[in-house]
Amino acid sequence: MRIPFPLSAVLLFAAALFLAACGKPAPETVTLQGETMGTTYTVKYLSDGQSKLPAPADMKSQLDGLLQEVNRQMSTYAPASEISRFNKMRDTKRALPVSADFAFVTAEALRLNKLTGGALDVTVGPLVNLWGFGPNKEVTREPTAEQIQAAAQAVGTDKIILKQSGNKATLAKTHSETYLDLSSIAKGFGVDKLAQHLEQAGVRNYLVEIGGELRGKGRNAAGQAWRIGIEQPNLVQGSGTQIIVPLDGKALATSGDYRNFHTDKNGNRLSHIIDPATRRPIGHKLASISVIADTAATADGLSTALFVLGEDKALQLAERQNLAVFLIIRDGDGYRTAQSAAFKKLTH
The missing domain is CATH 3.10.520.10 (ApbE-like domains)
Structure with missing residues (x-):
């Protein structure tokens, strides 16, 4: 992961x-x-x-x-994982049911994001992939400013919505290309x-x-x-x-x-x-x-x-x-x- x-x-x-x-x-x-x-x-x-x-x-x-x-x-390398299904989801009006542990880790990541002034951002996946450090390792050149700007539109913890009620939890996104990476x-x-x-x-x-x-x-x-x-x-x-x-x-x-x-x-x-x-x-x-x-x-x-x-x-x-x-x-x-x-x- x-x-x-x-x-x-x-x-x-x-x-x-x-x-x-x-x-x-x-x-x-x-x-x-x-x-x-x-x-x-x-x-x-x-x-x-x-x-x-x-x-x-x-x-x-x-x-x-x-x-x-x-x-x-939580593995972004497993196509059928819960996090991969969330990342593939393009419907911003849909909430994906997620496991309690998945919700717990996401909540802790969001807490640490606030604690560190945004330094831990688990939505930087599009940028990680763009720079060649994600599942796609075939990037051979530095991305352009335009590519970076386009990828950044989907980045930001404000673009994911975690809701928890008892043992049930759901995860939604406000941008269709938002990509969650919990590997950190x-x-x-x-x-x-x-x-x-x-x-x-x-x-x-x-x-x-x-x-x-x-x-x-x-x-x-x-x-x-x-x-x-x-x-x-x-x-x-x-x-x-x-x-x-x-x-x-x-x-x-x-x-x-x-x-x-x-x-x-x-x-x-x-x-x-x-x-x-x-x-x-x-x-x-x-x-x-x-x-x-x-x-x-x-x-x-x-x-x-x-x-x-x-x-x-x-x-x-x-x-x-x-x-x-x-x-x-x-x-x-x-x-x-x-x-x-x-x-x-x-x-x-």
Whole structure:
């Protein structure tokens, strides 16, 4: 669903160790892996000796089913998905019934749109496709000003109408060409769905990862909070220093343009992330931004929005909203870092 995230976060899944306190063997660490949303997922959890937990194979089947359902609803790459049916719909007087999860993710995207002053805009799909970063990868030249202006007529969260009543929800559009793309938040939501299922099954200690978006709770087999390492610039340039983030009841997401970008005829780097304000790929010096939040969906959406804003505006918003963020900024031939006060509190 979402293009692969930039490799600015390195997973440090801890191996099972022996507990030193009383000589008891470490709890069993169950590891499940698979493919979803154009990337891979890894789930690690402690069995804690619970006999009522599903067998690992059954648990994996259940998790795969949840991810398939997320794709069935929100994948723009699946022609029969709910979101694809909405995008193909041209009748602006018709409201399409949508699943509760689809409505929830759309509502969260709209909330984050307001929080970030429009930086997260899940209707930029026509512009994403126009610049060659959507399902159609055959774009070989920069679009013209006329093409950009035409595509922008269908862009804007004011052009989608979400109505919710109890367990029922509908989605409508005010412009026939409005195109919804939840890839900036749906992968994080997938992480949350798996985490919620593990908790409902009785798992107390787990770490879930989909394509670099993570959510953890409890402790690993060594009795420590799950620890994730975020690359610092000197690691990018060959060293091994990292910022270590403990994830206990928190989620972490990273956005950047290390890998998914185009280069125009003048050699300029064109990021896969479109700035709704300029209608062009972002072109600032922010290389990546990592966000810690209570849910992976929120962290996922915020990381995209703050990356769009760039270093200065992202940090200003982070301080106003008490957001935990870590930034890597291009600086000449090297890099430098910055972090919000909330991030420092979590990692120090």
